[in-house]
Amino acid sequence: MEFSWDLVINAIVTGIVLGGFYAAVAIGVTIAFGMLDIVNIAHPAFMIAGAYLAFLGWEDFGFDPFVSMAVFAPCGYLFGRAFYRAYHYFFERRGDESLQGLAFFFGILFIVEIGVVLVFGVDYRSISEPYLESSVSVGFVSVPWRMLVPFLVGLGMLGSVHLYLSRTFTGRTILAVSQDVEAVRLIGANPIRAKEIAFGIAVATAIIAGVLLIIIQPVEPSITREYIGRAFAICVLGGIASIPGTLVASLILGVAEALTTTFYGPSWSPAVSFGLLLLTLIFRPVGIFGR
Amino acid sequence: MGFLMMSCSRKKSKGLILANSLAIEGLHAGYGEVRVLSGISINVRGGETVVLLGTNGNGKSTLIKCIMGQVRPTAGRIVATIDGTSYDLIGRSTEDIVGIGISLVPEGRRLFPKLTVEENLLLGAFREFARARISDSLAFCFDAFPRLKERRRQLAGSMSGGEQQMLAIARALMALPKILLVDEPSVGLAPILVSKTIETIANLKKQLGLTVLMAEQNFRQAIRIADRGYVLVHGQIVLSADNPQALQQNELVRRFYLGVG
Numbered sequence: 388m389e390f391s392w393d394l395v396i397n398a399i400v401t402g403i404v405l406g407g408f409y410a411a412v413a414i415g416v417t418i419a420f421g422m423l424d425i426v427n428i429a430h431p432a433f434m435i436a437g438a439y440l441a442f443l444g445w446e447d448f449g450f451d452p453f454v455s456m457a458v459f460a461p462c463g464y465l466f467g468r469a470f471y472r473a474y475h476y477f478f479e480r481r482g483d484e485s486l487q488g489l490a491f492f493f494g495i496l497f498i499v500e501i502g503v504v505l506v507f508g509v510d511y512r513s514i515s516e517p518y519l520e521s522s523v524s525v526g527f528v529s530v531p532w533r534m535l536v537p538f539l540v541g542l543g544m545l546g547s548v549h550l551y552l553s554r555t556f557t558g559r560t561i562l563a564v565s566q567d568v569e570a571v572r573l574i575g576a577n578p579i580r581a582k583e584i585a586f587g588i589a590v591a592t593a594i595i596a597g598v599l600l601i602i603i604q605p606v607e608p609s610i611t612r613e614y615i616g617r618a619f620a621i622c623v624l625g626g627i628a629s630i631p632g633t634l635v636a637s638l639i640l641g642v643a644e645a646l647t648t649t650f651y652g653p654s655w656s657p658a659v660s661f662g663l664l665l666l667t668l669i670f671r672p673v674g675i676f677g678r
Numbered sequence: 679m680g681f682l683m684m685s686c687s688r689k690k691s692k693g694l695i696l697a698n699s700l701a702i703e704g705l706h707a708g709y710g711e712v713r714v715l716s717g718i719s720i721n722v723r724g725g726e727t728v729v730l731l732g733t734n735g736n737g738k739s740t741l742i743k744c745i746m747g748q749v750r751p752t753a754g755r756i757v758a759t760i761d762g763t764s765y766d767l768i769g770r771s772t773e774d775i776v777g778i779g780i781s782l783v784p785e786g787r788r789l790f791p792k793l794t795v796e797e798n799l800l801l802g803a804f805r806e807f808a809r810a811r812i813s814d815s816l817a818f819c820f821d822a823f824p825r826l827k828e829r830r831r832q833l834a835g836s837m838s839g840g841e842q843q844m845l846a847i848a849r850a851l852m853a854l855p856k857i858l859l860v861d862e863p864s865v866g867l868a869p870i871l872v873s874k875t876i877e878t879i880a881n882l883k884k885q886l887g888l889t890v891l892m893a894e895q896n897f898r899q900a901i902r903i904a905d906r907g908y909v910l911v912h913g914q915i916v917l918s919a920d921n922p923q924a925l926q927q928n929e930l931v932r933r934f935y936l937g938v939g
């Protein structure tokens with residue numbers, strides 16, 4: 388595409404807005420992988436579960452996507468807590484988590500994807516609400532609400548998680564638990580309970596990210612694959628366990644992808660996250676906000 | 679010496695001090711097939727500082743871990759009395775034991791290195807009883823350790839050994855314990871810091887009306903603040919001394935541990 392400043396500014400704005408959504412996708416990986424040492428590669432599976440739940444809610448009950456978030460995120464939280472307990476019981480407790488745990492999460496990813504194919508088929512599914520189809524324009528830049536809603540919800544979610552982790556006792560325990568489990572016990576906290584709550588939160592954020600995804604674009608079952616790379620790239624670039632890092636890294640990835648799409652075409656955009664991941668590992672392995 | 683000065687505002691009445699004690703009877707413990715403690719009986723009475731002396735590998739930490747519920751004994755009893763109520767500690771989780779009012783400054787400090795000094799301290803007040811009083815406790819710790827106040831935003835892992843030991847002690851105090859266990863506070867510190875740290879513990883104990891059990895291999899320093907002491911060799915108590923003089927004048931202790939006589 389021919390270079391022009393209008394295109395650059397448009398791409399940057401689109402990228403920032405997209406980055407807010409990526410932050411919503413990556414926050415759960417930052418919690419599970421960064422803070423709990425759980426390599427939850429099934430995260431995108433929880434996300435498409437959220438997307439299809441929102442589709443079901445919209446089609447069968449006329450749920451607005453915000454209603455879907457309010458209904459399904461708490462379910463995701465409870466499911467996540469139960470799921471962590473099972474994971475802990477069968478893998479973590481025995482010290483089997485590295486390889487067998489990874490295989491377990493890979494299996495979950497597979498099962499969810501196949502389950503979605505069986506129930507919904509491989510066709511694209513989407514939802515629409517009149518307010519999502521309108522746009523906000525400032526000068527020559529115009530952003531549709533179907534992008535702005537995920538951006539705003541993503542930022543709100545990051546802010547809430549950040550406040551929870553830094554201001555509450557359980558939140559601080561979650562920050563501490565990967566550093567020294569025995570020391571967590573010695574302050575009088577139960578590390579397993581802290582991890583269980585944190586994993587519940589991570590799954591709830593994945594469900595919300597899924598609802599945001601189906602607001603942005605039609606979904607089909609294999610869309611999970613694009614998001615594994617993105618979420619882990621953001622997590623590493625941001626500094627593994629840092630919430631501000633997750634935000635900055637998401638915005639960087641969003642802008643980098645939007646610029647690539649604008650000037651080289653959309654087929655290059657999945658490569659951007661791997662490029663960023665490689666650059667991070669070469670030049671700053673601890674990430675932007677790594678401690 | 680700024681960090682030894684502290685407010686007296688939280689001094690406890692004598693009656694409460696006497697109510698907090700620890701009694702261990704016939705304790706056996708080990709790791710799998712390895713037997714480490716065989717038949718330990720010791721007690722710590724209210725308001726005392728009791729030292730548990732022994733060189734490396736004799737079972738001091740194992741005994742401390744049994745009290746904190748981190749190692750499960752194979753036989754024996756551990757009973758803590760807090761504010762006049764007795765608790766059988768065996769079978770309880772570490773979290774429960776901290777909740778009762780017993781805190782440990784662990785061997786190797788076990789700070790959260792990637793959290794700030796202040797975050798480490800706030801985490802110390804996790805226990806329900808301590809949460810309501812958290813701002814008083816924080817002010818007290820910053821008063822007792824001005825160094826920690828200066829460094830409150832710094833990562834715990836980036837501090838010097840002496841500062842980390844102060845933080846470990848302060849974090850344990852944030853839980854407002856009645857009984858404080860300290861496992862080898864002198865390890866890895868320069869000699870000047872060792873004596874400072876030992877004095878700090880004695881001082882805080884007095885200020886807060888704590889009952890203290892301290893494991894040490896530095897006999898000379900530990901005896902300075904001891905009311906009583908035990909010497910542990912190969913998992914058995916070989917000497918029980920009712921006053922610091924008895925420890926200092928014991929033939930064995932003088933010959934093998936103090937290097938005199």
Ligand SMILES: Nc1ncnc2c1ncn2[C@@H]1O[C@H](COP(=O)(O)OP(=O)(O)O)[C@@H](O)[C@H]1O
Pocket residue numbers: 709712714732733734735736737738739740741
């Ligand atoms: N986790 C463990 N597993 C097996 N043996 C252990 C473990 N911890 C300590 N020991 C052994 O128990 C004995 C006592 O150790 P410890 O209680 O740490 O002594 P101290 O604190 O007096 O140095 C040592 O012989 C040590 O090797």
Ligand SMILES: [Mg+2]
Pocket residue numbers: 738739740785861862
């Ligand atoms: Mg030891």
